[in-house]
Amino acid sequence: MNPDDAVNDPAPPPGAITRRQLVAGIAPPPPGAITRRQLVAGIALCGGALCGALLGVAGCAAAPRFEGRLEDDAVLIDLAELERAAPGASGVIIALPGRRETVLLLRDDQGGWSALSGVCTHQGCQVQPGAGFARCPCHGSTFDIEGQVVRGPARRALPRYALERAGGDLKIKLQ
Numbered sequence: 001m002n003p004d005d006a007v008n009d010p011a012p013p014p015g016a017i018t019r020r021q022l023v024a025g026i027a028p029p030p031p032g033a034i035t036r037r038q039l040v041a042g043i044a045l046c047g048g049a050l051c052g053a054l055l056g057v058a059g060c061a062a063a064p065r066f067e068g069r070l071e072d073d074a075v076l077i078d079l080a081e082l083e084r085a086a087p088g089a090s091g092v093i094i095a096l097p098g099r100r101e102t103v104l105l106l107r108d109d110q111g112g113w114s115a116l117s118g119v120c121t122h123q124g125c126q127v128q129p130g131a132g133f134a135r136c137p138c139h140g141s142t143f144d145i146e147g148q149v150v151r152g153p154a155r156r157a158l159p160r161y162a163l164e165r166a167g168g169d170l171k172i173k174l175q
């Protein structure tokens, strides 16, 4: 801008149409309107909350986590505690004491559970449970309730574990 313009072209009063807007045929936003810049900043700030609210799926919102008890090559979960901790949840991440890997429990349509490895077969991210599926938040691989790949980039299924009732516990056989 020419320095003389600044002297001859003082800042317009609030709400006034600027010469640039007039030339370009752009109307100023009405008082109180949200500008594009404000909208983008707002989305950046609350993107996580929006994502969770709009999608309501795992990969966005944190899935319930539950600690299992290791016994030989199995992990035991108190079913009553599980239902108390995650009532009606479509899936739960089971942490294994002393181990980095996790198990994913997905609820099937009969109210039972399917147990899958919680480690994505693509590059090892924690897979998140959804309603009848598991999804990896890293690159979007999606697996069905039996662990089969529905969508890549993962090519290998998630290992599936056998389950049985053991008294009040759910026993997941890791071998």
Ligand code: FES
Residues within 6 Å of the ligand: 120, 121, 122, 123, 124, 125, 136, 137, 138, 139, 140, 141, 152, 153, 154
């Ligand atoms: S690590 Fe899971 S999709 Fe890439």
